[in-house]
Amino acid sequence: MPTFAIRDAETLERRSSPDRPAVVFKHVSLAFDGKAILRDISFTLLPGHTKIILGASGSGKSTILKLILGLLKPDGGEIWIHGSRVDRMPEAEMMKVRNHLGMVFQEGALFDSLTVGENVGYKLYEETDMPLDDVRRRVEEVLGFVRLSEHIEKMPSELSGGQRRRVAIARAMAFKPPTLLYDEATTGLDPITATTIDEEIVKLRDIENVSSIVVTHQLRDAFFVATHEAIRLGDQIEISPADAKKCDEAEFIMLKDGVLIFEGNAAELRASTDPYVQTFLS
Amino acid sequence: MLGLLIEFSKSAVLAVQEYVQLQVATIRGVFSRPFYFHDVVEQFDAIGIGSLTVVLLTGFFTGAVLALQSGITLDQFGARPFVGRLISASMIKELGPVLTGLMLAGRIGSGIAAELGSMVVTDQINALRALGTDPVRKLVVPRVLAGFFMTPVLTVISDTVGILGGWIVAVYQLGVASSLYWTSITEALYLQDAWMGIIKPFILGYVIVTIGCYVGLGTKGGTQGVGRSTTNAVVAASVAVIAVDYFVTRVLITLLY
Structure with missing residues (x-):
């Protein structure tokens, strides 16, 4: 497996300590023009x-992801990413924290x-x-x-919607971030293509041990990710219904x-x- | 009414503040790492070589029409042989820099605003930041460097073909002797004129590109917003070229003459 050093940052292994929570939100609030977005x-x-x-x-679902990435700053509360407090962190330092996160x-x-x-190798080529x-x-x-x-030599415009999302997943995972954020990754896709995206999310979580935050309003996809697991069988990866313990590792948040x-x-x-x-589930 | 005025003033002050912040971040990006060298080379090609045709055509026809018009005026004083003097002074000191600036405002100002604007509305700028890349260093710095260094080069080319265009009209339409034309050009040129013609394009190139980048990065509202940004960038950069030209000329006249 090739190794690499991300500029101005310690190695991924040291940063992603297994006993540290990947993401912590503590009483986070945000408002735009006086209107509360998150409370x-x-x-x-x-x-x-x-x-x-x-x-x-x-x-406010996608706003949570933007707060995690530091693309927005909260008005109040604390946000911790792999042990670093980021809610007041300057942009230059935030760049290093983003090495923990794929979006x-x-x-x-x-x-x-x-x-x-x-696209897929962008961060590795440039950073x-x-x-x-x-x-x-x-x-x-990762494309495999x-x-x-x-499709490695194709331009994004030559791909279907589902293929573009899968390339986006490949780009997000290429530099092996310990946490991946998915913003409506299956919205607008047909059920079959959406299932392939769900399977990629499950595979990354279970095979690559990636922590995931999945933002969606597609219940079918949400339950698929929460109730399935990926198991490696030789060269093959099989997606099957998860046991109760595995299901407990996927938690829902309703906003x-x-x-x-x-x-x-x-x-x-x-x-x-x-x-x-x-009402939401019905 | 007063409320509207206060809102307008606030947004104007905010825009100036954001524009200045972008300048500071850009200048910092020029002198610190990471520096995206291949993007700089790419932008030198896109802005410099890509603008060559429009600059050549504009310069040539400006010089040609200047010869035609000034020929008629100079005839009234029996001074037709001095047409070269007028063309060289006009092209090098004023028309070369300003017309090249205006052409670049239309071509690269709009292109930059549209490109960055569409990157904003399709989340590509956020994707860059999410991947740990500073969009100012990656997108703005290479364009600003290319605009700053290529505009003077393009202006010199425009001046040269303008004088050539004037020569063709002077010799073949006005019947001025070729040697007289070239002699009058060199006789009328002073070192201060050359300095003025070469200093101004650096500033104009910088202004055009930074306005394009600022407007593009501030795009809001989908594809309609991209169209609005493109128009705003061209209008703002064109007005800025004329206005900045006036103020820089005033300063240079004070300093050089």
């Missing part, structure tokens, strides 16, 4: 676990002037000292993981108008008596 949000994402953030459009944007946000291979041959090998490896090896109204696993979500949760 007193608190949760913890443990390493290798999954948080699935549900909620209607405009409930899959809603529409993929692929760089349309670069090929698929250049690390990794030799070009090793970058190429890593790009081929998302089953898009034959309503910027307020956290539910936190618990899939079984607890289904059993919730909250009227809003019940």
Whole structure:
């Protein structure tokens, strides 16, 4: 496996200590022009676990991901990423923290002037000292993981919507971040393509031990990710229904108008008596 | 009414503050690492070589029409043989820098605003930041360097083909002797004129590109916003070229003459 050093940062191994929570939100609040977007949000994402953030459009789901990445700063509360407090961190230092985080944007946000291979290897080419041959090998490896090896030389405009999302996943995982954030990764895709994306999320979590935050309003995809696991069988990776212990590692968060109204696993979500949760699930 | 005025003033002050912040970040990006060298080379090609055709055509026809018009005026004083003097002074001191600036405002100002604007609305700028890349260093610094260094080169080329265009009209339409034309050009040129013609494009190139980058990075509102940013960038950069030219000329006249 090729090794590489991310500029101005300690190695990934040292940063992603297994006993430190991947993400911690403590009483986080945010408002734009006097309108509250998030109010007193608190949760913890443990390493290798999954948080699935549900909620209607405009409930503040994607804002949480932008706060984690430091693209927005909260008005109050604390945000911790792998042991570093980031809610007041300057942009230059935030760049180093982002080496812990991979993000899959809603529409993929692929760089349309670069090929698929250049998109996937972007961070390794531009922000690390990794030799070009090793970058190429890593790009081929992650494109193989998302089953898009034959598209390495294509431009993003030549790909379908589902393929673009998978390339976005490959780009986010190429530099092996310990935490991945998915912003509506399956929205607008047909159920079959959406399932392939869900499988990639499960594979990354279980095979690569990546902590995940999945923002979605697609219940079908949310429950698929929460109730399935990936198991390596020789050269093959099999996706199958998860046991109860594994299911407990995926927790749901339900947002309503910027307020956290539910936190618990899939079984607890289904059993919730909250009227809003019940309406959302129906 | 007063409320609207206060809001307008606030947004104007905020815009100036953000523009200055972008300048500071850009200048810091020029002198510190990481420095994206291949993006700089790419932008030198896109802004420099890519603008060559429009600058050549503009310069040539400006010189040609200047010869035609000034020929008629100079005839009234029996001074047609001095047409070269007028063309060289006008092209090198004023028309070369300003017209090249205006052409670049239209071509690269709009291109930069549209490119960065579409990157903003498709989340590519956020993706860059998420991947640990500072968009100012990656996108703004290479464009500013290319604009700053290539605009003077393009201006010199524009001046040269303008004088050539004037020569063709002077010799073949006005019947001025070729040797007289070239002699009058060199006779009328002073070192201060050359300095003025070469200093101004550095500043104009910088202004055009930074306005394009600022407007592009501030794009809001989807594809409609990209269109609005493109128009705003061209208008603002064109006005800035004329205005900055006036103020820089005033300063240079004080310093050089």
